[in-house]
Amino acid sequence: MNVPSLLFRRQGLIIWRRTTTARPRCSPSSLSQRSYSPRSQTPFESSVPHHEVDSLERERERLILQEPMFKNAEPKPKISLPILFTLVITGVGFGIAATRTNEETEKWRKKVMYVPPIIPWGGNSFSAAMYGEWRQAKGREWQKAFDEFQKKTVAIPASIRGIVNYSYYYVAQSWVNLTEGKETSYKLVGCFAAVWLVGLIPAARGFVRRAFSHDPLSGRVSTLFTSQFGHGGLLHLGVNSFALIGFGELAWSYLRHNQINAPDRMDEAISGYHFLAFHLAAGTVSALTSHLFAARVLYPRLIARLSKQSASVTPLASTTAAAASVPQILPSTGASGAIWASLMVTALAWPHTTVTLVFLPFFPISIGSGVFGLVALDIVGLIRGWRFFDHAGHLGGAAFGAAYYYYGPACWEWWRRQAKRMSPSSRQGRETG
Secondary structure, three states: EOOEEEEOOOOEEEEEOOOOOOEEEEEHHHHHHHHHHOOOHHHHHHHHHHHHHHHHHHHHHHHOOOOOOHOOOOOOOHHHHHHHHHHHHHEEEEHHHOOOOOOOOHHHHHHHHOOOHHHHHHHHHHHHHHHHHHHHHHHHHHHHHHHHHHHHHHOOOHHHHHHHHHHHHHHHHHHHHHHHHHHHHHHHHHHHHHHHHOOOOOHHHHHHHHHHHOOOOOOOOOOHHHHHHHOOHHHHHHHHHHHHHHHHHHHHHHHHHHHHHOOOOOOOOHHHHHHHHHHHHHHHHHHHHHHHHHHHHHHHHHHHHHHHHHHOOOOOHHHHHHHHHOOOOOOOOOOHHHHHHHHHHHHHOOOOOOEEEOOEOOOOOOOOHHHHHHHHHHHHHHHOOOOOHHHOOOOOOHHHHHHHHHHHHHHHHHHHHHHOOOOOOHHHHHHHH
């Protein structure tokens, strides 16, 4: 049979979905022993023998645990395993990014034989020269691809062939002109769109909902990472994509500028891997923050309120009505937390840069004032229990961005030096020496 629909929260939007009654993966008694203990008696309970009161309490607990929010729930939301998972996935991500960056830097170092005194791509270091060579190589590759495309369209009528070739050239040229930061942002948006499109297939809808949204009561930890790729609707996807393309490039620019201009830093041909590791780590930390808030604040509050409300009424059937009036612990999805990290880095790096809001285009404000105003709004929403946004996730992403602004570049340099020290060529050199 069907039970009342649950709210499904994402970092930015809300939809309704229906669930089906199922047995919890844990026994009701195990959950009650660990987290639920009725402490009050109703007048009806005080008039019956003690063993019957215990029976009534167990029955009330059983009914509470059959509420939709507890379907397939773990006995209690864990925090140690999610924290460990976040540390591991973040460390692995930065380790891979540092290794790939070192490999790309060595590759382009061999191709750059001369560093001009004035480099049109900014800066005066070897890193800027390698980045310029990377952009020129990308242009040559697209020119070669365009020449091959023209050969394949020879059989098309001339009136149509010109339009087709021009369209291909326009798209290719636009892609070539993108900075590496914007290119990486577009690739992430492509991943978001792919997950959303798969979710439109009826047969895959359940899988996408489970795999790309994080439910603190599910016991799954992998969704701390994958939930940043899921979105609950076209509007949610569009807003996050628009924000990532804009602020992602600015965050990449700051990370690269800091690396190639700070003294005693390793040369860096491209910084896309650095930005990608930063973005994915921020999204995972954001989901972890939301999980910890649900596990240590919302869950105990939920159990206490259910216990109080169910103990204040005599009929056991009214437990459902009591639970329905209590705010539920909702799954979250979306890349808003990771975007908040890029937004915070941008605000700290260029606080006086003016931006305009989509819904107020005629009132430019400094990005620093706007971001800190939004942070204050999230804090108020978290305290007052607003349910429309995942305020805990937003604040977690913003905190990660602020911490990375101050300490991230030095940590990235450490990761790169460790990756270089552990590279096969470095070990071989030490063995030879």
